[in-house]
Amino acid sequence: MQENDIHNAVNELMDQSPDSDSQQIVIEQFEQDNSPVELALLLESLPLTARLETWSQISDSIKVAVLVEMRSDASEAIIGTLDEQHLLAMFTGIEADTLLELQDVLPDHLIEDVLARMDEEQKQRYSIAQQFEDDEVGHWCDHQPLVVPAKTKIKVMTRLLRRSIPAYGNVVFLVDNRGNWQGAVRFNKLFGADPLLRVSELVEEDFPTLNAKDDIYIAADKVAQSEESALPVITDGGLLIGRLDMGLAYRLQSERAESQIMATAGLDENEDLFSTVRKSTKNRAIWLGVNLLTAFLASWFIGLFEATLQQVVALAVLMPIVASMGGVAGSQTLTLIVRGLALGQISRANLKPLLTKEVKVGALNGVLWALVIGIITGYWFSSIMLGLVIGLAIVANIISAALAGIFVPVVLEKFKIDPALSGSVILTTVTDITGFVVFLGLGTLLLL
Amino acid sequence: MQENDIHNAVNELMDQSPDSDSQQIVIEQFEQDNSPVELALLLESLPLTARLETWSQISDSIKVAVLVEMRSDASEAIIGTLDEQHLLAMFTGIEADTLLELQDVLPDHLIEDVLARMDEEQKQRYSIAQQFEDDEVGHWCDHQPLVVPAKTKIKVMTRLLRRSIPAYGNVVFLVDNRGNWQGAVRFNKLFGADPLLRVSELVEEDFPTLNAKDDIYIAADKVAQSEESALPVITDGGLLIGRLDMGLAYRLQSERAESQIMATAGLDENEDLFSTVRKSTKNRAIWLGVNLLTAFLASWFIGLFEATLQQVVALAVLMPIVASMGGVAGSQTLTLIVRGLALGQISRANLKPLLTKEVKVGALNGVLWALVIGIITGYWFSSIMLGLVIGLAIVANIISAALAGIFVPVVLEKFKIDPALSGSVILTTVTDITGFVVFLGLGTLLLL
Numbered sequence: 072m073q074e075n076d077i078h079n080a081v082n083e084l085m086d087q088s089p090d091s092d093s094q095q096i097v098i099e100q101f102e103q104d105n106s107p108v109e110l111a112l113l114l115e116s117l118p119l120t121a122r123l124e125t126w127s128q129i130s131d132s133i134k135v136a137v138l139v140e141m142r143s144d145a146s147e148a149i150i151g152t153l154d155e156q157h158l159l160a161m162f163t164g165i166e167a168d169t170l171l172e173l174q175d176v177l178p179d180h181l182i183e184d185v186l187a188r189m190d191e192e193q194k195q196r197y198s199i200a201q202q203f204e205d206d207e208v209g210h211w212c213d214h215q216p217l218v219v220p221a222k223t224k225i226k227v228m229t230r231l232l233r234r235s236i237p238a239y240g241n242v243v244f245l246v247d248n249r250g251n252w253q254g255a256v257r258f259n260k261l262f263g264a265d266p267l268l269r270v271s272e273l274v275e276e277d278f279p280t281l282n283a284k285d286d287i288y289i290a291a292d293k294v295a296q297s298e299e300s301a302l303p304v305i306t307d308g309g310l311l312i313g314r315l316d317m318g319l320a321y322r323l324q325s326e327r328a329e330s331q332i333m334a335t336a337g338l339d340e341n342e343d344l345f346s347t348v349r350k351s352t353k354n355r356a357i358w359l360g361v362n363l364l365t366a367f368l369a370s371w372f373i374g375l376f377e378a379t380l381q382q383v384v385a386l387a388v389l390m391p392i393v394a395s396m397g398g399v400a401g402s403q404t405l406t407l408i409v410r411g412l413a414l415g416q417i418s419r420a421n422l423k424p425l426l427t428k429e430v431k432v433g434a435l436n437g438v439l440w441a442l443v444i445g446i447i448t449g450y451w452f453s454s455i456m457l458g459l460v461i462g463l464a465i466v467a468n469i470i471s472a473a474l475a476g477i478f479v480p481v482v483l484e485k486f487k488i489d490p491a492l493s494g495s496v497i498l499t500t501v502t503d504i505t506g507f508v509v510f511l512g513l514g515t516l517l518l519l
Numbered sequence: 520m521q522e523n524d525i526h527n528a529v530n531e532l533m534d535q536s537p538d539s540d541s542q543q544i545v546i547e548q549f550e551q552d553n554s555p556v557e558l559a560l561l562l563e564s565l566p567l568t569a570r571l572e573t574w575s576q577i578s579d580s581i582k583v584a585v586l587v588e589m590r591s592d593a594s595e596a597i598i599g600t601l602d603e604q605h606l607l608a609m610f611t612g613i614e615a616d617t618l619l620e621l622q623d624v625l626p627d628h629l630i631e632d633v634l635a636r637m638d639e640e641q642k643q644r645y646s647i648a649q650q651f652e653d654d655e656v657g658h659w660c661d662h663q664p665l666v667v668p669a670k671t672k673i674k675v676m677t678r679l680l681r682r683s684i685p686a687y688g689n690v691v692f693l694v695d696n697r698g699n700w701q702g703a704v705r706f707n708k709l710f711g712a713d714p715l716l717r718v719s720e721l722v723e724e725d726f727p728t729l730n731a732k733d734d735i736y737i738a739a740d741k742v743a744q745s746e747e748s749a750l751p752v753i754t755d756g757g758l759l760i761g762r763l764d765m766g767l768a769y770r771l772q773s774e775r776a777e778s779q780i781m782a783t784a785g786l787d788e789n790e791d792l793f794s795t796v797r798k799s800t801k802n803r804a805i806w807l808g809v810n811l812l813t814a815f816l817a818s819w820f821i822g823l824f825e826a827t828l829q830q831v832v833a834l835a836v837l838m839p840i841v842a843s844m845g846g847v848a849g850s851q852t853l854t855l856i857v858r859g860l861a862l863g864q865i866s867r868a869n870l871k872p873l874l875t876k877e878v879k880v881g882a883l884n885g886v887l888w889a890l891v892i893g894i895i896t897g898y899w900f901s902s903i904m905l906g907l908v909i910g911l912a913i914v915a916n917i918i919s920a921a922l923a924g925i926f927v928p929v930v931l932e933k934f935k936i937d938p939a940l941s942g943s944v945i946l947t948t949v950t951d952i953t954g955f956v957v958f959l960g961l962g963t964l965l966l967l
Contacts, residue, residue: 078866085868108744116864118872229710236707238746239765241689258706259684262677295769296556298686300748317687317765321743324769328776329858335783336854337847344859344869348876352883355851359888362847366840367895374836380828387835388822391951392814394839399785399810403803406784410777411792416564418526420533421792424566428796435800440807447815491780503839 076105081116089124098128107133111140118345123152135165139172144343147176155181163188167196168214199312208290209283212304212313219270221245221253226266232258239300239316245274251309254278280305283312288327291320334492365500372504376511379519385452386514389461393510396440397468397502404429404476405498409490412480426477433473437466460517464510468502475501524553529564537572546576555581559588566793571600583613587620592791595624611636615644616662647760656738657731660752660761667718669693669701674714680706687748687764693722699757702726728753731760736775739768782940813948820952824959827967833900834962837909841958844888845916845950852877852924853946857938860928874925881921885914908965912958916950923949
């Protein structure tokens with residue numbers, strides 16, 4: 072198992088004295104058994120000092136490949152410690168796509184120096200990629216696809232293919248003499264075809280394509296839906312500039328999933344396990360600040376009922392129950408709706424039946440749990456009225472949570488704000504405040 | 520855009536009177552422009568009645584394909600309304616892999632009837648798949664891979680390939696006469712090879728493979744890491760039983776991401792947008808119940824300080840701030856650690872430095888926000904002592920949240936409980952209780 076390899080290496084590297092020969096042996100062995108992906112995971116697993124030591128012992132030939140695989144906060148931490156000359160030596164001669172991957176973690180002047188030493192063909196690929204935004208497939212696709220002029224002879228083509236084919240390759244892309252997209256030829260059509268014909272004889276002109284301005288994640292889904300191993304990336308002008316293969320599509324999708332999960336805690340997907348304390352503190356402070364605003368808002372509403380709380384202190388004891396039941400019920404609806412929005416399933420016409428259903432579910436669960444909570448509370452504080460107050464508050468809060476669970480993400484989406492990121496903070500604020508106000512309000516009316 | 524297609528279809532279908540001709544036209548048009556995946560999304564977007572009407576207007580030839588693409592709660596809702604004979608007619612003649620996909624949503628006796636009418640080859644594939652658990656790749660892989668006997672002549676092979684190749688195919692798998700794995704031949708090696716040789720001459724024996732008992736999600740990652748379009752699935756005995764291609768790997772990964780996100784709200788990834796109210800209520804009640812237990816626990820702790828709350832009602836007003844700041848800080852650490860655990864990056868030796876770093880980050884953010892909150896509170900309630908109490912409580916709670924954010928997932932993982940599912944409930948319980956006890960405890964000591 073890959074996991075144990077990393078565990079073992081981390082344990083062995085950290086248990087031994089720095090710079091020892093046995094460390095060198097551990098790293099050599101790990102390098103031999105694992106790919107750059109696992110080496111990147113290993114480096115990310117090490118605290119800064121151990122990470123830098125280990126880095127210096129990795130073979131020079133794979134250092135760039137390892138950096139590419141690392142999350143950017145972690146690779147930046149390494150690059151920041153290396154001197155200019157060392158970096159320039161390491162990056163001289165890399166391909167355009169590698170430079171693009173590392174663009175965000177390299178200092179600008181270094182990028183210029185590397186570009187200055189890059190050969191013309193790669194430089195041109197780099198500059199084409201730069202014409203697209205960094206959420207567009209034209210920027211991130213593989214800019215060196217298997218592509219041949221449409222007039223190529225089949226025998227030339229098969230000789231070329233025999234030598235090597237790119238990963239995920241089972242079609243070849245054809246272009247005219249200006250590099251414009253002509254169509255694709257599947258490898259299997261080449262078997263037994265007349266070697267003297269041109270490959271254009273076998274072309275599939277309606278092979279699916281991606282537009283260079285497509286969003287990268289939507290493009291990844293399109294590749295998967297096409298059931299092709301890779302799709303060509305074409306500019307509006309018809310120029311073929313690259314391809315997006317299933318390998319990259321898979322990585323993109325896994326990146327998206329990771330960033331969605333990290334976003335629920337207000338974190339960036341590039342957050343490093345061993346960031347510096349300073350950087351980490353800064354990254355997290357913002358989200359804590361946003362939360363503080365909402366918490367103060369809720370407190371302010373509670374403060375309106377100070378007099379009531381003074382007389383019926385049991386309300387203070389029970390407040391968190393009402394708020395948290397609303398929060399949970401609301402987040403269930405919210406999660407369902409956010410998924411529906413992401414899948415494009417929520418529209419004007421089905422919003423009303425959806426609302427009806429969620430309110431009914433909320434009402435049923437509200438009544439169910441109101442009974443349970445009301446009875447327990449009634450016994451606990453020997454007060455039927457208190458049980459009644461909390462029961463009513465629970466019903467009201469769970470129903471309003473269902474409404475909020477639908478309206479919050481739908482409205483955010485209308486304003487083009489990602490509901491997966493900010494939906495739950497807003498929802499919890501709504502359910503907290505509703506819960507406190509209804510519960511303490513009913514308490515004021517019925518218990519004083 | 521695909522999203523708009525679904526939106527438009529939902530709006531048009533729901534705005535028109537049931538069973539009208541114009542509905543039929545909408546569905547025909549949608550069918551023509553879209554794949555079964557989008558048809559499945561469309562059906563899921565419709566309330567039950569409209570869903571059934573639309574279903575009945577879909578062409579019979581694609582109904583099974585659409586069912587396969589639907590989330591199981593939604594397909595079950597359709598299947599449940601169809602009569603026995605109709606179902607049997609629909610499923611007679613389907614392939615083993617299709618039946619496997621629908622296994623969980625079809626009634627047992629129907630599966631038996633369909634199997635009884637299945638041809639021998641498909642039946643055998645089905646029974647091989649059934650030998651594996653439903654989290655193993657042997658169960659879910661494609662059981663009809665492109666495979667040929669190793670002694671096949673190259674000219675026979677190329678003639679076969681010329682006719683058609685499977686999606687994601689650029690290698691062919693070789694077996695001996697008992698069906699045991701021999702290796703793979705890449706298509707490009709066939710170009711220009713002597714047609715009279717056997718394909719075994721071109722075999723790559725060390726082509727990567729999957730074990731049929733591998734976990735499906737780990738297997739999907741392995742396929743992606745191999746950079747092959749598909750890997751063969753082999754039993755312990757060496758039998759080749761199928762392949763996992765990048766298309767299925769992508770679907771599996773996207774399923775996993777969806778289920779992780781749904782799990783954070785205690786929902787199943789199969790939860791249907793338009794489940795019946797009864798089913799939905801039941802699905803969600805459990806999670807609300809779990810939450811209620813933790814909420815009562817927190818309330819019980821607050822109840823210990825009833826006397827204090829009675830005298831200093833401001834404590835009741837401010838309680839939620841302390842608890843929620845701890846919850847947010849803790850969930851940030853938790854999310855980082857859960858990702859680290861999933862990537863296999865957390866081991867015995869790096870736990871201590873990780874703890875040190877997170878506690879330092881917690882201490883810094885704790886002090887920062889304690890100052891802000893302390894000063895605001897001091898002004899709000901005109902009490903320096905109250906400001907001091909809440910400030911100290913914030914520091915203590917954020918630091919203990921950092922500790923809990925590490926220990927809760929690590930301990931859950933030790934006990935083989937998925938920290939992504941239950942981590943955040945346990946964490947919030949810890950931070951709530953710590954927050955309330957420290958805040959009210961300090962209040963009792965310093966304010967009375």
